[in-house]
Amino acid sequence: xxxxRLSEKTRLRLLDEGVSAFLYNGFHGTGLKExxxxxxxxxxxxxxxxxSKEAFAAAAIRHYADCFATRMxxxxxxxxxPYTGLRRFFETLMADFEAAGYVGGCLxxxxxxxxxxxxxxxxxxxxxxxxxxxxxAEVLRQSQQLGLTRGDVDAxxxxxxxxxxxxxxxxxMKIDRSLDPLRRVLARLLDDxxxxx
Amino acid sequence: xxxxRLSEKTRLRLLDEGVSAFLYNGFHGTGLKExxxxxxxxxxxxxxxxxSKEAFAAAAIRHYADCFATRMxxxxxxxxxPYTGLRRFFETLMADFEAAGYVGGCLxxxxxxxxxxxxxxxxxxxxxxxxxxxxxAEVLRQSQQLGLTRGDVDAxxxxxxxxxxxxxxxxxMKIDRSLDPLRRVLARLLDDxxxxx
Numbered sequence: 001x002x003x004x005r006l007s008e009k010t011r012l013r014l015l016d017e018g019v020s021a022f023l024y025n026g027f028h029g030t031g032l033k034e035x036x037x038x039x040x041x042x043x044x045x046x047x048x049x050x051x052s053k054e055a056f057a058a059a060a061i062r063h064y065a066d067c068f069a070t071r072m073x074x075x076x077x078x079x080x081x082p083y084t085g086l087r088r089f090f091e092t093l094m095a096d097f098e099a100a101g102y103v104g105g106c107l108x109x110x111x112x113x114x115x116x117x118x119x120x121x122x123x124x125x126x127x128x129x130x131x132x133x134x135x136x137a138e139v140l141r142q143s144q145q146l147g148l149t150r151g152d153v154d155a156x157x158x159x160x161x162x163x164x165x166x167x168x169x170x171x172x173m174k175i176d177r178s179l180d181p182l183r184r185v186l187a188r189l190l191d192d193x194x195x196x197x
Numbered sequence: 198x199x200x201x202r203l204s205e206k207t208r209l210r211l212l213d214e215g216v217s218a219f220l221y222n223g224f225h226g227t228g229l230k231e232x233x234x235x236x237x238x239x240x241x242x243x244x245x246x247x248x249s250k251e252a253f254a255a256a257a258i259r260h261y262a263d264c265f266a267t268r269m270x271x272x273x274x275x276x277x278x279p280y281t282g283l284r285r286f287f288e289t290l291m292a293d294f295e296a297a298g299y300v301g302g303c304l305x306x307x308x309x310x311x312x313x314x315x316x317x318x319x320x321x322x323x324x325x326x327x328x329x330x331x332x333x334a335e336v337l338r339q340s341q342q343l344g345l346t347r348g349d350v351d352a353x354x355x356x357x358x359x360x361x362x363x364x365x366x367x368x369x370m371k372i373d374r375s376l377d378p379l380r381r382v383l384a385r386l387l388d389d390x391x392x393x394x
Contacts, residue, residue, distance in 0.1 A: 024313055025225075025313070026223060026224075026225055026310070026311040027223075027225075027226075028222075028223055028224075028225035028226040029224075029225040029311070103313045104313070105310065108368075108372075109306075109310050109365070109368050110310035110311060111310075112310070112368040112369070112371055112372045113223070113302065113306050113307035113308075113309070113310035113311060113368055113371070114223040114226070114307060114310060114311050116221055116222070116300045116301070116371070122371075122372050122374075125372040126372040126373050129369060129372060129373075157381065157385065160378065160381055161362065161381065161382065161385045161386075163365070164362055164365035164366045164368075164369055164378055164382065165358065165361055165362035165365055165382075166365065167364075167365035167368055167369070168306070168360070168361035168362055168363065168364035168365030168366070168367075168368070169361045169365070171305075171306050171309040171310055171361075171364055171365070171368075172309070172326060172361055172364070174309055174310070174313070174319075175305075175309045175319050175322040175323040175326060176323050176326075177319075181357065181361055184354065184357055184358065184361075185358065185361065185362075188354065188358045189358075193390050
């Protein structure tokens with residue numbers, strides 16, 4: 001049997017549509033058929049790209065995390081200092097949430113709540129969360145070196161708190177349909193608790 | 198047609214099973230049939246209790262929030278002071294999470310992530326979250342009056358941060374299968390940031 005011809009472009013379009021579908025409808029609420037219809041891929045060839053819906057979800061989580069990291073790196077790089085870059089990155093996320101009418105939110109939090117059963121997805125989510133936390137820790141460490149963030153608490157500890165509080169606030173944003181929870185987390189943590197004494 | 202005889206006991210058993218099913222499998226991942234089979238209620242009479250799966254989920258959220266509040270009130274009442282009561286309440290939640298192998302977590306966070314589509318469920322979740330936050334704010338206010346919690350930040354603001362950070366940490370607990378995120382949130386907030394200066 002001939003090896004099926006795989007297109008990287010199709011794979012990426014499947015992942016983009018997958019992220020969107022899982023983000024808005026969750027894992028169980030997402031039908032593969034709708035995703036495939038949107039990308040015009042027949043069901044048979046889907047399985048040349050991904051072994052199962054579970055493997056597809058894991059790849060979508062990975063894809064989401066990579067896009068998120070690229071975006072964060074750009075904001076940090078273009079900012080005058082790491083503290084301002086981090087704040088700006090959160091501002092761009094809030095602008096997106098507002099534009100989306102507060103639905104969707106964060107794929108990591110949504111699937112983290114829903115995916116008990118899949119070790120593959122759970123481990124992919126854990127890695128994605130950890131990478132995000134490490135990235136934020138690195139920025140906070142640079143900010144500490146510049147005296148813009150308190151230096152008496154480990155940057156990793158601050159990053160754990162900030163990323164976890166942010167995820168909880170994203171959940172509350174979704175149910176309250178308001179950016180207030182996110183604004184409050186930044187004001188309380190980045191602009192107060194994390195400030196040098 | 199005779200009005201169907203409704204039993205409060207059956208209603209409560211349906212709600213208990215509903216909470217458990219939605220907690221572990223999410224809204225879309227829960228089949229009404231499994232819930233009904235466990236309570237030995239035929240599908241036809243289910244609809245005498247609840248109008249729809251959506252109405253059932255909203256009632257399950259309400260039931261979960263009520264049980265949660267009762268439990269928290271008891272811990273606070275039995276503790277020597279409100280700060281200790283709040284800490285003990287969080288400790289009992291952690292003991293439960295550990296006993297459950299870190300699956301399940303919090304129904305509010307799980308369904309908050311998943312339920313975009315239902316205004317009824319979303320509003321019920323928003324009310325449940327707000328009530329929890331108000332309850333924590335009240336305890337922190339009492340703790341402030343006793344000088345056990347810093348008094349220069351509004352107790353409501355502290356409660357927003359604590360409950361949202363807790364929810365985010367519960368999500369991370371689920372994907373990391375570890376209580377560490379929860380322990381860190383309590384250590385950073387209750388035992389540090391919230392302390393009197």
